[in-house]
Amino acid sequence: MGALALVVQRIANALRLVLRTPSGRIGLPILLVHFILATIGPWLAPYSATEFQQPLVETQLQPPSWEFLFGTDQFGRDILSRVMSGATTLIAVSVSGAALGIALGAAIGMSSGYRGGRIDEIVMRVMDGLMSFPSLLLALLVMAMLGNRPAPIEALQSNWQNILIVITIGVVTLPRVARVIRSVTLSLKTLEFVQSARLRGEGSAYIIFREILPNTLPVLGVEASVRLSYAILTISSLGFLGLGVQPPSPDWGLMLAQSRQFLGHAPWVAMAPAGAIASLVVGVNLVSDGVKQASGLPQEATT
Amino acid sequence: MLRFLIARLSTIGVTLLVVSGAIFVVTEILPGDVAQMMLKKEATEERLAALRAELNLDRPAHVRYLSWIGGVVRGDFGDSYVQKRPISEIVPRRIAHSLVLALFALVLGVPVAVAAGVWAGVRPDTLWDRVVSTVGLVGISLPEFVTGVMLMLVLASTLHWLPPSSHILAGTTPWTRPEILVMPALTLMGVLFAYIMRMTRANVMEVMQTPYVRTAVLKGLPMRRVILRHVLPNAMLPTITIIATNFGWMLGGLIIVENVFSYPGLGQLLLRSIQTRDVPLLEALSLLIAATYAFSNLVADLAYTALNPRIRYA
Amino acid sequence: MRLMNGSARLLMMIALVAAMGMLIAACGSDDEASGTLRIGMVADYDTLDPPKLLGLPGTITVEATYDVLVMRNPDLTLQPMLATSWEPNADASEWTFKLREGVKFAHGKEFTAEDVIFTFNRMFEVDSPLASVMAKPTDIVAVDDYTVRFEFGTPNVVLLDSIVKYHAHITPSDVDPARFALETFGTGPFRMTELVIGERAVFERNEDYWWEGHPLVDKMEYIFLTSPEARAEALKAGTIDVIFDLDIASIQTIEDHPDTKVIVAPSGSYMNLAMDVRVAPFDNILVRKALQAATDREAILQGAQFGRGGIAYDHPITPSDPVFNDACLPPDYDPELAKRLLAEAGYPDGIDVTLYTATAGAAMVEMATVFKERAAPAGINVEIVVVTEENYWADTWMQKPFTTVWWGGRPPYEGISVVYPTGAAWGESFYSNARVDELLDIALGQGELADQIETFGELQCIIVDEVPRIIPVFRPVSLGMRNNVQGMEPLWDGTMSVHRVYFE
Secondary structure (H helix, E strand, O other), X not given: OHHHXXXXXXXXXXXXXXXXXXXXXXXXXXXXXXXHHHHHHHHHOOOOOOOOOOOHHHHOOOOOOXXXXXXXXXXXXXXXXXXXXXXXXXXHHHHHHHHHHHHHHHHHHHHHHHHOHHHHHHHHHHHHHHHOOOHHHHHHXXXXXXXXXXXXXXXXXXXXXXXXXXXXXXXXXXXXXXHHHHHHHHHHHOOHHHHHHHHOOOOHHHHHHHHHHHHHHHHHHHHHHHHHHHHHHHHHHHHHHOOOOOOOOOOHHHHHHHHHHHOOOOOHHHHHHHHHHHHHHHHHHHHHHHHHHHHOOOOOOOO | OHHHHHHHHHHHHHHHHHHXXXXXXXXXXXXXXXXXXXXXXXXXXXXXXXXXHHOOOOOOHHHHHHHHHHHHHOOOOOEOOOOOOEHHHHHHHHHHHHHHHHHHHHHHHHHHHHHHHHHHHHOOOOHHHHHHHHHHHHHHHOOHHHHHHHHHHHHHHHOOOOOOOOOOOOOOOHHHOOXXXXXXXXXXXXXXXXXXXHHHHHHHXXXXXXXXXXXXXXXXXXXXXXHHHHHHHHHHHHHHHHHHHHHHHHHHHHHHHHHHOOOOOHHHHHHHHHHOOOHHHHHHHHHHHHHHHHHHHHHHHHHHHHHHHHHHHO | OHHHXXXXXXXXXXXXXXXXXXXXXXXXXXXXXXXXXXXXXXXXXXXXXHHHOOOHHHHHHHHHHOOOOEEEOOOOOEEEOOEEEEEEOOOOOEEEEXXXXXXXXXXXXXXXXXXXXXXXXXXXXXXXXXXXXXXXXXXXXXXXXXXXXXXXXXXXXXXXXXXXXXXXXXXXXXXXXXXHXXXXXXXXXXXEXXXXXXXXXXXXXXXXXXXXXXXXXXXXXXXXXXXXXXXXXXXXXXXXXXXXXXXXXXXXXXXXXXXXXXXXXXXXXXXXXXXXXXXXXXXXXXXXXXXXXOOOHHHHHHHHHOOOOEEOOOOOOOOXXXXXXXXXXXXXXXXXXHHHHHHHHOXXXXXXXXXXXXXXXXXXXXXXXXXXXXXXXXXXXXXXXXXXXXXXXXXXXXXXXXXXXXXXXXXXXXXXHOOOOOOOOOOOOOOOOHHHHHHHHHHHOOOOHHHHHHHHHHHHHHHHHHOOEEEEEEOOEEEEEEOOEEOOEEOOOOOEEOOXXXXX
16 A cells, blocks of 8 residues: 555656646646546537438538538548547557556566566567567557457457457557566666665565665656557557457547548548547657656657 | 677577567467368368368477478478468568668658757757757657658648559569659658657757867867767767667558558558468568567667767767 | 858758659659550459459459450440350250350460360359359250350240350360469450569450450559559559549549549449348348348438449349339338337347448448448447458358448349359358249249249349348449540449550
């Protein structure tokens, strides 16, 4: 419990620091808008995301107007409403995917780095192996491997596709986080307070969670923000390639993919989803910049 | 140096072995019976058995893995299930196409990115710097498919300057119609451009604060000379690393870009091999990409060490 | 000040790069009228073996490289091809074809009666989709090298409908049939010189073609482009000359462009939902009837086809056909009726179904989207799964219980006999009804319209009532082409002839 409270307090402090940086000042509000939309967007939206506005003859592919602010698509669906509803799944899935990857990656990185030796060697080779694939390719491979399979439990069936994406993002995120956290752990391991804890006879679990984890938090914060933006990019790319969610879900990547055939005479169909993806990732990246500045870590571009 | 090289190469070897094993396991788990999929409705029991024997699917997995690896070492990747041709015939042309595209993107983008980064880094917090930083941020944030679709909308659909589709006509190479490369290259370059620029800017800012640059400026050396002689070489270092380490990442970008623009390169082939469950092709391409990634990282490190003395010299 | 100098240089550099880009762009704008016809189409590749043809690229490839005995022109007249004349006996139980002399296959073999016999026998051996349409001859006899006789024992008035089909392209008898899948050997107007699956096929004019002066273009390229907008934009930009066939969503933009035109073919082509009647829940006729009542045909026509084409009534016969029966029509869109039917079928709380679809020609994904939305009020929850367009016909269609399909237009007898008889190769619903089989046998011998109206009328009533398939709309078959392309005509069955194409 104590550790959890500490973590929460750290995060609150970090957010305050981030808000003081110029990037954070712009980025956090953008993110906030997106998160608000993700939670209450579907209720705020003027129309349903999937319902056709009848009669189709009159509502099909209408340019932006007061009635339909961003225009309508081929099925007379209000694009604004679709974009507003699309945030929910995307953000939920990318946050959970990134969180899964970060949690597992941090756990593996810390224990592997702390234990050292042969196991560490093997674990790191596996991580290297996973990292020799561009993340999109790795995601495609994992999706292809897991896709087309029914859910193991009936109760998961309705959300199975989303769970698959969360797992995929987790797998893609894991090795990169593990690597970074391992190197931090390696340097922390030699420090006095860890050594003394060990001399006190504390167990490895205690040392890892009480001594090492709190000190990796700044790095973990930076990693979290960077990984989140990659998760969003990867998920919307999967949607665009048609390997993510299925129509008629208001997924931004999928919407953009389907809008391409109307580029010539109805470009507004592409505009809103493109803008939505761009602003979300810009927001995350600005916050990520802010986190880096606030944490005082070197501002390297990480990939 | 030699010891370093040997150590690195053996690490790469181990990693690739792990990767090849992983790829093999993954393709084993892929849903669907390969023989069934190839024969479709003509799948009678005898034909299935015959095809399984022909593809060695009746042998245990580790035997197949060893024979596959053996083939790979000899340069024989087997036949594509879908195209029914040797993979070694299909892939080289695709590699060439993707390489041309990637190089075109680098040639187009790197000088501009470095120049913009230097310019912004020399005079931080000016209007120009803000513009550059913003462009960089947006560049990093825009997924390739957004950039690609937007470019298509503006440059092809509206202005009609460039062809919207980058398919390659029979008997020609990408160079016959280099204009087909422009939009894919611009899209591919978007994110990398932003990285290089941001890195260069950060490094230039750092180098500008070092004593020897300050001394040089105070000595009254012309600013241009200071930048060209002292700042640029040092600032270039991380750029080279970034280009090399991101080469593998660029391959990921190719998957999207080539599919947006119908460009017949490695990325398109890869996506198709996943979609059509063309297992041998998928195995070959994955291994190829992992190897490229590993070696480009090695090159990055070598370049870094090779250029390092110049820092001290400067 | 010196820095300014540097920045000026940098500006120059940027300007130079930009200028280079523009220059490159300006160079490649016109490459027209080269005598090479470039046709863009979907990238769905399967086989080139004539009796097994499945997807569009394979079919069009065979049409360019092989010949049929008789071709049906776009105006429905019959054109002698490898057969110069044909004649049935008095009760149409025997048909005699005179063959063209001096015709050579691509590998040099002379075309004779044995090739015709080989082709049609093999069609039945490999269980070609056409084998379920064409009555099986009791014997095919070579009267001499250039005369061949089909013997049926019973009357067959619709033989020519089968002879003109693309599955009946004549293959040489001296080649290992395994090679037909990837190579072409026909007597046709073009020779295939290159095939890169998923990318392109290249053809050269057959200089020895028996049809004097044809074909009219020197070279032809099929370019496989996976997305509709890539095809449309490539046509507008002039990097391809023809799109076959044109995606409905692209018709508007091709019509609007000054350099391109759209030709809409008269066609009985349609889109449908196929249900495997052996598999639950589709084995329950009440469920099928519920899905039928929950189909909003008007919304599908507008939403998926922008109002182009026409409403269909769950069977393949067009309302303009004389044998169309307006006494047996499916119910209008009625979610309440669908709900009641579902409850009766044992699904009072609604039903979940998974519908497989792909962008493999026609507006199938769009049809699925509309179907899902409009069926929802009836308590039918449709989960759409979009699979890749390559291999859709081979790997998904007739493999999954509920799929979207599109079909080329066919005359009434063929349209029904290709899908509905027991055990049909393309019987996508795995439907079986003894009365349907019987009626089709009867139709085979009926030459009078009054008899046909009666037989086909009953067939339509059975099919509409038992709903093995839902056919909501007829689709327009259209070609997009550059203004200078002439003589390119879509055939009635949804394919096309390249014999008479030329550049203006």
